[in-house]
Amino acid sequence: AVCGAGSAATGAPPPGGDPGSRADLPRFSDAQAVLDGVASLIDKSLLRPVAPPAEEPRFGMLETIREFGLERLDASGEAEAAWARHAAWCLDIVEAAEARRLGRAAPIAAGPLGPERDNLRSALHWLRDRGQVTTGLRLAGTLWPFWLEHGELSEGRQHLVTLLAMPGETTDSIIRANAMSVAGALAQAQGDHDEAVALSQAALAAFRVMGESRGAAVALTTLGLDAMVNGDCDLAETFLGESLAHFRTMGDPRAGAWALRHLSSVAYRRGDMARAAALAEEGLSIARTTANGLDVARLSLNLSAAAVTGGDLDRAAALGAEALGLFHGAGDRWGVADAFERLGHVALERGDMAGAAAHLDASLALFRDIGDPEGTVVVLIRLGWLERARGAEPVAARRFAEGVAVARERRNPSCVTSGLLGLGALALDRGDHVAAATAWAESLHLARGVGDHLAITMALEWSSHITPPRYAATGAGLLGAVARSRETLGVPPQASLRVERDRLVVGLRSRLGDPGFDAAFAGGGGWSLDAAIAHADGVFAMLDADGQRGAILGSPSRPDAVSSSPGRLRLAELPALTHRERDVLRLVSQGRSNQEIADALFISTRTVANHVSNILAKLGVDNRTAAVALVLGGGRV
Template identity: 30%
Template sequence: YGAVALFADRARVAGGSFTLSEANRELVVDLCRRLDGIPLAIELAAARLTVLSLEQIAARLSDRFRLLREGSRMGSPRQRTLRATVDWSYELLPEPERALLRRLSVFAGGFSLEAAESVCSGGSVDETEVLDLLGRLVRKSLMAVQDRGGVARYSLLETIRQYGWEKLSDAGEDQMVRDRHCRWFLQLAEEAEAEFRGRKQSAAFARLELEHDNLRAALAWSTDQPDADATLRLTSAMGHFWRQHGYYSEGLAWLKRALELSAGANPLRGKALLWASTLALELADYSAAERYGTESVASAQEGGGQWELGFAQHILGSVAFRMDEMEQAAQFLRSSFTAFQQAGTTWGLALGYQSLGLLSWATGDYDRALETADEGLRLFRMSGDDEQVASSLRLLGSVHLTMGNFTTASAVLQECLALFERLGAKRSVAHANNDLGILARIRGDLDEAKRFHTASLQGFRQLNVHQGVGYALVELALLALTEKDVASALSTINESLIIFRDVKDRAGIVKCLECRAASEFQEPYRAAMLLGAAEALRESIQNPIEPYLRDWRESIVVTAVQALGAKEYDLAYSEGMSRSLDEVVGFCLEGRWPPIGSTGSREEPKPLIAGHPRNNSGR
């Protein structure tokens, strides 16, 4: 508050029109923070309000020494510019402190003692003296130190860091220090990667999150050189972290750059292709995911081992699964399982069982899904991979939910959510919240359901996971229908339907069509047509309706039959089955519905007999 008050006072003295208000207070607070609370820097920034707006000043702080170079004529020469003041302080330092300070400017977002010793020692800075030198810089208020979980974490004031960066270049040390910095964080990333699938994974992920800014700086340096080997190694080591913590777009951008720098097939490039495919899949860019995945399979077949081949085939199977190509998904996932068996690793076998369980669940073989998912869970527990333990729990919870085992589903999904939250797996947390919201709605706790689905929606939106947003929205639409809020339901269904159409998620479109049918109780012919279109799509992608939704869907059927009569219902239903998917989606989104009976079905209307989806919804 003192810094903000100083800024407002100096702005008033400068004679400008600036007035501190609620509208600009947050920006002033941020500006003072970025200036490290240094009084002179704040005074000089406030003086610039006579010629620049507050927003312009904030935007120019990356070059603060140029921005803040004119001060009051009343001060001593060293107080008239920010640079002069820092110059004066810098020149007072003994050479070892000056050398360390300028070398420390290579770090972004803080650093550990060990990193400073490795990266910044040499010449006048003896490695054994780095700790004492850091202490002196802290006492002189040129840097800060914080306790992070019992470990000291150091950081330069941003103003001092920018100054040190210039001095590092002037001293001709920038190449050497940045090389050391890159090597240190490459080693850190590779050591963390070795722990991603075991009992130390939580600490490993946390370590990379803490050093993420430094890892970005190392990547920027390796790509600028360019150093293809270092870039491939670093991006490959970070792929799992990027996926786990939701950095899909950023990670894929770095991986693309790494792949552009490399040429020819080699195991390291194949590993980068694996993670590029994985992150493209998370972003629902299926064509890119398939392209990278196909190249990674070829790379594994040429020079990789069975484990690499199994994982590459697993990714391609996941791509096919997301695209609702179940036969192709089954082929890839079974080939992946065979490769993992030949590799003989517990983790690979566990992933194989988990994937086959997911496939069985999606295609309605629930007993088989329970059996394989449970075996995957057992093996993941043996390996100590809590992330995959949580993923297996989510699959088991979903299968139990689908089968109506709600008490078991609740316990399993709650355990899954707690694990994902502890690991910081943001996307998976959003999925687990959505699953628990479905369970709460089925049990009649609509407030709890809304809480879970809203948390899920917020999580997916923060991560920019459009497909996840679509699934959270369609569940919120179901809630709105349950509460008889049809207008809200229609709006939410349409938003979800647009997402699923754009990412080509046909299973999601099915859910939207059935929800839309439930909202059309005043237009029973439309409702019946939508049910027919949804059933045709379910059959084409081998996606049976979940057992817990059968009664709900049957209630829509009964309402429509009562309003139309059996013959008219069958006509509408068959018309829906004969329409193209693009046509039906267009009717929903554009609101221009065809006249009743305007197109004939490709087949005769099906009679009201057992086995008709109207009497046996969900098969």
């Protein structure tokens, strides 16, 4: 064997000796007992025990002795054959592990691949350097669980991309399609959406031509996850539903559990906690039957997320702790990072600031080391809320701002929405209602664009905080609409924000009186979602550029004689425009280009141009300037 850990050595003298004069060096033949040879090398201090992450005894060489051994191997002319045997052995153990993972082979008492990390790396480098593309792609492609579970995404992706681009690439269609699919999955995990989609679509097309259902299902999973992160939950459900159907047709319940987990994540993004929990429970029952600890851990985290959002903090903590233990035991760094984030969220909701900080800091460090931008953003925003609760507003602002910036760069509207809610809350704390309204308005309309009902509900709730005293009934109505939405979603108010919400209710009751507040609250509970959003738009629109409040546009409580504030769009008075057209018009009024609008709304510039054309036609004007002037109340330009 050629590598250090876990391999038998060829024998080498201690440093400083004369290699040519050592007649007592052990020399092995194929028939010689390996254990006797290893014992002889240990006796001569040429091998040393390695602290085992696995159950089996393992030994390694000092680096100087290993290098000398490789030199002797080269001199003997046997190096190429030894490297080839080593690569073949690596491929055998990896493909055997994959067969067991997929249920194609009986489980045996085999250890994880983690201890073979150095062996696998050496084999991949040798295959690449020798231009053995087919074997290299087989090995790198089959190692995808290793790359993911150990958080070594960049390394795995680089091996695959390099091998796929090499001259003399494999002509084996299945091997190449599998390599593209794995490279696409790793790109998706690192937030490289364009590369993820390109590779996964190419792999999917190849698998469909070959009739390879499993490969197609895996590629569909990557496309579904990418669509979810980009805020297209409908498309995500389509891809993931087809993936689940493939796995079920093949009679592969374990792979079906993976698809159920991802569909649970999509439901969570939509704010449908009941469905998210039901899908995760279904997947977890399968995972416990197949006795796969990592599957149990991942699905437990999905259930933990639904539990903490649903207010069941004890269950969320228990599930998160179980998942953390399983991830630690398997050496899954990515899973550990996820579990720390979940436990940090639970601690924050419980008011345990020290515990939340410890868990979230550990999670952030791992996500950054792994190279997972979405995980990094989620933790940054959670840390922003933690620092706000601690009263460290400058630190909170930096956390939120960094999270939003990365989320915008990675085109992740759900995380942009979450971060903007935090930035708006900080603006409210310092009395800057204009900045709060700007952040919450963008958050609300992004959430509506991706169908995130929980984020919509949270943005509506925050908007009630900046309702002026004269229109307190609208604030109470918004809280009623929020209560109805939370009841429908099965999501109670966040424990960490309950005090300031209760303070707002006290203020509104004081202004309206109990009967007036109750009537307005009940009325808001009867609003449609569109009506509630229109009222929130009115709250946002009434703020002047200098921070003075004007009238609430579109509010049933405003006097007819009051006109809209100068400099603010009267979007609530434009029923002919669709929600997306109103979003576009709002950004047009800010002087943004089509490309800037596309980036802000996560749509194409062609779609923006179509919306602008429709807006001009509906308003009966010829250009953007005239449209803005018209809705500002200034007539045509």
